[in-house]
Every structure is written in structure tokens, then in C-alpha cells.
Amino acid sequence: MQLVEKKDGFEIWQGNRILLVHSPKNPCFYVGRGEETVEMYRGNFQMEDYLTEKIPLREAVKEETAQPGVCRYRFQDRLLVEIAVCGDTATLHISGQADAGNRLWIRINGEKEEAVYGCGEQMSYFNLRGRHFPLWSSEPGVGRDKSTYMTWRCDVENKSGGDYFNTNYPQPTYVSSRRYFLHADTTVYADFDFRHEAYHELSFWGIPGQIRIQEADDFLSLMEKVTAYFGRQPRLPEWIYRGAILGLQGGTKRVFDLVEQSLEKGIPVAGIWCQDWEGKRETSFGKRLQWEWRWDEKWYPGLPEKIAEYEKKGIRFLGYINPYLVKDTPLYREGKENGYFAVDGRGGDYLVDFGEFDCGVVDFTNPDAYEWFKGMIKKNLIDFGLSGWMADFGEYLPTDVSLFNGESAMVEHNHWPVLWAKCNYEALEETGKLSELVYFMRAGGTGSQRYCPLLWAGDQCVDFSIHDGLASVICAALSAAVMGNGLHHSDIGGYTSLYENVRTKEVFLRWAEMAAFTPVMRTHEGNRPDTNFQYYDDEDTMREFARLTRIHVALTPYLKDLVEENAVRGIPVQRPLFFHYENDPQTYQIQTEYLLGEDLLVAPVYLSGKDEWEAYLPEDAWVHLWSGREYRKGKIKVAAKMGEIPVFYRKASRYRTLFENIAGR
Template structure:
């Protein structure tokens, strides 16, 4: 990082890359004040801002590696930045700031054909260029396309419709095709604006502590550098390699239904019963009873059933989130001990989660964290026999809550998923089960990587829609993977069924065949199980799923190499094509296909009614179609037959795993 004085301004470089260009008539920093309006309804946020001041800091006084920014040479500095680092990594550190500033804008130099990726887990657009992305953890919304009927209906139903930028897991980090990465160290509401050709603008509702920059000659190396920055993920447990996680929420009948999956020849690692705590019926559908202990009336003799299942090599998984239903048994216990967040009247804050209210466990209190880790996760879950769980939510922290450590909830809101991940990780560590117990999350922010072993893509609609269906989980895996999340998966068949939108057998088959080429396979019955088809309701459908699980299991030797590589380098299991073929310009446009490790290319069928599919194969390689064994030259589009159960998958000729891949063809190809 070096500063060059130029024309009453300066240029800031990371190596040879121009990062900031500051001139009196074109300042790189603006500051000001704003008055926000934020309304939350069941995890959906309506955010508006009245900007009361936005002023360019046109004068920059440079003293060594310090830059003092002011509105004019005569004015006092409103912001002072220190420049740190070398050609490979550096930071703009804001060491002094006018206390009146609560809005901040920074312009980063851009090039006309530059591409940018990242932003946490983005579901609609992998290449962020040309759009603005607010970064605020929330429900992603139903539909996520303001032109769709489902989104329109969801908006009418309490503002639950989403938009392209809504995500459970935002992160103020991007990677550029100029071979650098940028991270904004802040938990404040922020936004990345990539709509200008000459600059990218960062907005934050607080002065960040620092802007971090990383350079590398190759994008693959850049991803590894971010892995080093954000932290090594806990490893996947070895038992997960036994097969799919079967999600059933049918009370004690779940165990009998599991037998149908096993009898059909499914490779199974675990039975996941999120309803282990009991259920309540609401207008949204069947919801869980948010009291985190086994419900003996719904699952009689559960502890013995879990032990018997484990003896057969199948684990049991449950569900938990950081809220306590007011009509449960743990709520009064936590309230009496002072573990719940307050409102401004000093009373327990209650959140409406849709026909039932809950208290918020206050994770800014060490005592509350310790209580939840030991009393809930430790005693009620791990000691009871659970091997894992969905660690749900994390996005719902209200901005008017009163926290025990005095934190501003506007600054804690984005940090909350990371605190939630820490609580889960510490609870597991306290029992000596890191790498043995598995929890998975949808919510996240900067730093969640070092605590959470597995992401899931949240609540997609049960359809093929462009912005909320099957294809979005590919984009989510690719974007999250670039910023340090190696392991990603989704609800097979989707989750959200509203307004008459229900699953089809075709959707279930296509989703399952894609999931066979991801690190974890897991089914979910959805929010309305009785209205949606399930795998075990149809012998034909169950046979398709069983075959997909066996394909997944056959690829476990390859998956193990990806897990080992992720632990060493941070490279995700699912990778954008350009990560290994960055000299091929076509690869930068592709967000509906991915490399599964270095050697497999997966191009899932994500539209209904298709029986053939066109995939682009990167240049410089020859690619072997997994099912037919036919070889294709890279650098062009290839159309292949794509019957049910045979998604377009290709392996790189010359791969060290060629014998394994050819064995999959011999065992599973239907023609």
C-alpha cells in the first residue's frame, strides 16, 4: 500500500492496483448524518433513511502514512486515516472521526469491465456488477422477485416478499477480477453500490474501523487469503460421510418412515426431526414448539430410540434457535435468571414470530451465553443424545431492544448471527465434540466461518423460480464459498409453500440429483408437509432419491479430498468455474453451474420440462460426460441428454480420480 501525491490530492495503490483517487473536485470520501426508519415484522425489515447531511471531504493533508480529511484547508479534520500494509495486504484504518458522523461513503476506483463477487451469500446475482446490495441480515422473503405473483401476495401478507438483495447472510466483503479483495470491518448497516463504471461506493451507517485489502496474482490464492482472514471452519464429522440426512417431522412415526428409506436402499447418515420439541399449528403451516427439550408426548421414549438408531449407524439430529416461547418451560427459567433482553420499560422484550411470542436470549451477557450453552445445548441436546441440529434464525434481533452490555442494537443486529454461532460452537467444544457434533445455520455475517461447520441456503420456494427456487442455491453456494464458507447445502425440494405453490415430483428429482454433487444431502418436509409431496409417498420417487444418495456415497472418497483441501487452503467444495479457469472469459458469466472441487463440473437442470441441457465447458481441458463416457473439447457449449437422475456432470480428463468417476458411470448410468 503506497500513497502518491497528485494535483492537490493523492492516489492510493495496493501494489499496482489503483484503489483510491482523491481530488478536490472528486473526493473519495463523503461523510454526514442520517435519520433511519426501520420497521421489523417477523424478520422482514423495511428500511428507509433520511440523509440530513452528505458532504465531500475535499481536502486531504498527508503526513507520512496518515491522511487527514476535511472540507477545506482551513477546516478541522473530520476524519483521519492511517495507511497500513504492503503490496499484498493492507488497510485503511480510521484512527479519528468527528463524533457527529453517522453516515460514511467511500469510493473505490473501478475499471469498465471489472467484475465483483461476494457480499456474503447472495441468492439472485453472483456477479454483483451493475447493482446495489444493502447488507443487513434478515429473512430473505418469499419469492424475492417484485414482478412475481408469489412475491406480490407475500408483500400483502405482512410485507414478507423479498427482493434480489435480501439474504440471511450478508457480509461486507467483495472480490474483484482486478485480483484484489476488499473487506469493510463494521457491523453497521452498509451497502455496496456497483452501479457506476468508474467507481464502487461503500456506504455505512457508522465510520468503519478499517477497510482491509488483499491482493494476489490469482483468484484462487485470493480465496485462500480470505480463508486465513476469517478463520478455519470446524471439520465435517466423519459420520456425515455415511449418506443423506433424512428430514422428517411426524412425531414418533418418523422412525417408522425412516425404515422405508432404508428398505429402499438409501444411504443414510442421520434422521433429522426438527419437531423433536413438539409442534403447534399456525396459519403459516406446522410450526415447532420453541422450548428446546424433548417432547415426550410427541416422541415417547425418544432417548432410547436415539440410542438404538445410533447402534445401527444412524445419528439423530434436532433443531434449536436463540428464542424461547413464552408458553414453554425454559422461558420462565431464563427470565428469572435475567438471561433475556429487555425493552425500554425494563420488561422482557417479546418478539411476535407469527401467532406466538418469544423472549430473546441476550448473547451480550456472558451469563446468558453460558446458560444456553450448558443448560440448553449441553444438557437438553448433547447429553440427551443429539448428534447435531439446525441452528436456525439469528436474523431477528430487533433494533429497539435493550441489551445487557449496553450495545447499540443497530450495530449488534448484523453481529447477532455470529454470536449465535459462537454459542453453538462453544457448547459443542465444552462437551469435547468439535468435529463430532454437526450444526448448520442459514444466518451469518463476518466471522461466522470460524464457528459454523455448515451453511444451508435458507427457505427457498418449492419451485423452479429464477429468484427463489432451485437455481438460487447454486448462486448462494458460490458467493458464500468465495468468502470462506467451504461447505454449503440446501433443503432438497425447497421449503416455503404458500398461495397454492406446491412441490412437483420433477422438482424433487431435480433437486435431489443436484444435491448428490454437494458436500451434504438433506431432505426437508417443508412448512406445509401435508400439502406437499414427500419422497416416501411414492415408490418411484423414493427409488430416484435412493439412487441419488448412493451416487453421493460413491463419491465420498472424492469428497474427503475436498474436505482435506478446504481445511488446508479454504477452497470451497462448490466453486465458480473461473476459480480454476480465470483466463477463460466465458466462465465469469456462469452462476447456474459449478466446479465440485477441481475435477467435476456440475450443470444442474433448473427449469421444468427439460430433458436435455446445454453446459459450457471451460477451455484448455477435455471433459468426459459422466453418464455416457463421451469426451468433449473445452471452450464451447455442449448439449447433452439429461434424463431424470442424470444431471449434466463432466469430469476433467486426466483427473487423478478418473477411475472413481468411471466407476460411477458403470454402476449408475442408465444407458
């Protein structure tokens, strides 16, 4: 990269292309003022901004600086920007002056054919070009498509329908097809707007301290730089490759009876995940958990003995936790007595409605509260014998709470999921369990890459809807991947069942065949287990699920190599096609296929009633996994009966024998 100084401005060049330009006629910075209105209802946020001022900063005066290689510009006594360009990186340090206001916009040069990805984990659109993306951690919404009945009804009844940009995991970072990434070092509300052909306009409800732009020669090298900056995920524990993690609940007898039935049907089982190990409550949404994080002896009698018994068989036990505590329980009272919860503006109790029950928010900015909760994870989960857990939520921090560190909750909100991830990470690190245990999260932000060993896609609908069903998981995995989250999975069959929408056998099996070609297979009974199809509901499904899980286990040598590459280089396990086929323009628009490593191309069947499926193959010699037929570049159609997801391997792959053996299972 190069910084070119002009008489009345400057330009930053990436090779022979302009990346950032400032002149009186073409300013790159704007400042202004706005008055926001924020409403939250059960993790769903309504954000509005009444803008009173937006001023282009046309005049940039260069000032002297003692730092070599740094140029300082003062923009109309409102902004002070120090620009450092060195090798592959340009860094802009931004300081607001007395009259800077509380809003900032920066314009980055765009190109007509450019594609843009990232902004955290996005579930509707992989290429973000042509849309804008508000970046605020929240519930992703149900349906997430304003044209559907499901989203309309959820909006009307619970303000929970969501939109295409709602996500548990936003991040003010994007990756360009021009082979650079841009990151804004801030946690304030932001909106990244990619609708303009000539530029990308990034807006912030505050002044970001730094903008970092870093380039690379190719996408794999770029991913190494992305993850070197944000951090890399640790390796998965060895036991996780032994089979599926069965999501079961309902008490000791029911759970372990179902495990035995699964083993009898030949299903390889790596783990048993019981989200209700701490007890349960009934709500209108469905069966919810008792949010007090310790073993419920009445619900799970004899659980410690069962955990030890099944660990000897090579099967681990996993639980559930989140960073809130339900009111009027012993742990809640302990936290309240010690001042460990966020409070209201007058220092009084602040309780959050999570759907017919109220909870206190553990204040992670209070070092004592942070250590208390981390200690609870060590004692009540790790010492108890859990081998992992769902570290749920993290996106609910209200904007009107008062925090121990004195920082505004508007600033801390997007940071909260990372603090939550770090708390779990340190509990494992300090007990020496990082290589042995695993937790999985849905919420995230800048820095989650290091502290979240396994991402999960959240609460999809139990259907084939494009914005909130099976297809959305593919998009989520790819967008998370370019942000440096290379280990991703989902609830097989989805989670959210509302109104007349229930999981069918077809949805479950199509989801399961895709999950076989991801890093981790895990089932979930969903929010309404009794009315939704489960893998154990008929013999045929158990037989087919056993086969798919055996295929997943057979991929272990390949998956382990990919997980190692993710840990060492930051190259994700599930990858967009253009990571390895950069010269193929069509690969930059594909969000319903992915590469599993370099050698497998997976094209999931994400619609109902299909026995044939069209896939796009980039230039290579590809072998259809199930038929052995060879294909070259282009759109092709293959048979796609249930259980034979369209998968292709590179003919030149060194894993070819492994793939050929899998095809015969």
C-alpha cells in the same frame, strides 16, 4: 500494493492499476447525516434513510505519525485516516472526528469489465456489478421477485415478499475479478453500490473502524487469504458421508417407520433429522415447532433408546434449536427470572412475534445469558445424544431492544448471527465434540466462517423460480464460497409452500440430483408436509432417491479430500468456474454451474420440463459422466433425463476411475 503520495492527496496502486485515489477534484471520502426509519415484521425489515447532508471531503492534510510505514491524513477535521500499505495488503484505519456525522461513503476505483462477488450469501445475482446491495440480516423473502404474483401477494399480506438483495447472511466484504478482496470492519447497516462504471461506492450508517484490502496472484491464493483472515470451517464428521440425512417428523413411530421403509428401499441413511423433537404447534403458515429446547416425551416416547439403537446401525439423530424461547414455558420463565432476555427501553419484557406466537430474545451480550444458553445446548442436546441440529434463525434482533452491553441494537443486529454461531461452536468445542457433531445455519455475518461448520441456503420456495427456487441455491453456494464458507447445502425440494405453490415430484428429483453433487444431502418435508410431494410418496421416487444417494456416497473419497482442502486452505468444495479457468472471460458471468472441486463440473437442470440441457465448458478435456462422450470448450447440449444431471469430469483427473465407476451405477 503501493501508496503514492501526491501534493494534495494520495493513490493506492494494485500493481499497475489504481485502486483508491484521493484529490480535491476526485475525493474518495464523503460524510453526512441521515435519519433512519426501521420497521420489522416477522424478520422482514423495511429500511429507509432521510438524508440531510452529504459532503465531499476534498481537503486532505498529511500529519506526522510515529508509526513507520503509516501515513495519516486529516480530512477537513471530520475524518482521521491512517493508511498502512505492506506487501499485498492496504489497511485504512478510520476515526470520526467531532463533525463527522453519522453517515460515511468511500469510493473504490472500478473498471468497466470488472466483476464483483460476495457481500455475504446472495441468492439472485452472483456477479454484483450493475446493482447495489443493502447489507442487513433478515428473512430473504418469499419469491424475491417484485414482478411475480407470489412476491406481490406475500408483500401485501405479510410484508414478506423480499427483493433480490434480501439475505439471512450479509457481510460488508466483496471479492473483485481483479483478484483482491475488500472488507469493512463494521456491523452497521451498509449499502455496497456497484452501479457506477468508474467506482464502487460503499456507504455506512456509521464510521467503520477499518477497511482492509488484500490481493493475491490467483483466486485460490486469494481464498487462502480470505479464510486466513475470517477463519476456516472445521471438517465434517465421518458419519455424514454414509448417506442422506432424512428430514422427518411426526413422532417416534412415524419417523422410525419411514426410516425402516427407506432402508428397505436401499436408501443409504447417514442421519435422521427431526426438527420437531421438542414438540409442535399449528399456525396458519403451517406446522410450527414448540420453541422450548428439550425433548418432548409425549411427542417422541422412547427417543433415547431409539437414538442408541440406530447409532449402533451407523445412523445418527439430529434435532433443532434457535436462540429464542416461546413465552410461558419453564425455560422461558427461568430466563426471565435471571434477566437473560433483551428488554425494551424501560427495562420491561420485549417479545417478538414469530408468526402467531411470541418469544423472548436471549441476550448474548450478557455473559451469564450466553453461558446459560450454551449450557442448555450441552445438556439438552449434546448430553441427550443428538449428533447435530439445525441452529436456525439469528437474523431477527429488533432494533429497538435494549441490550446488556449497552450497545445499540442497530450495531449489534448484523453481529447477532455470529454470536449465535459462536455459542453453538463453543458448546461443541468445550465438550470435545467438534469432530463428531455438526450443526447447520442459515444466518451469518463476518466471522461465521470459523463458527459455522455447515451453511444451508435457507427457506427456498418449492419450485423452479429463478430468484427463490432451485437456481437460487446455486448462486447462494457460489457467493458464500467466495466469502470463505466452503461447506454449503440446501433443503432438497425447497421449504416454503404458500397459496397454490406446492412441491412436485419433478422439483424434488431435480433438486435431489443436484444435492448428490454437494457436500451434504438432506431432505426437508417443508412447512406444509401434507400437501407437498415427499420422497417416500411413491416407489419410483424412493428407488431413484436411493440411486442418487448411492452416487453421493460413492463420491466420498473425492468429497473428503475437498472438505480437507477447505479446512486446511479455505478452498471451497463448490467453486465458481473462474477459480480454475481465470483466463476465460465467460466463466466470470456463470452462476448456474459450479465446479465440485477441480475435477467435476456440475450444470444443474433448474427449469421444468427439460430432457436436454445446455452447459458451458471452459477449455479442458471434459467427459460427460453418463455417456462417456468427450467435449472441449464451448456451449454444448446433452441429454438430461431425470436422474442424469449434466455432470462432466476432467479427463486428466486422478479420480477418473472413481468417476467412471459412478457413471455405471
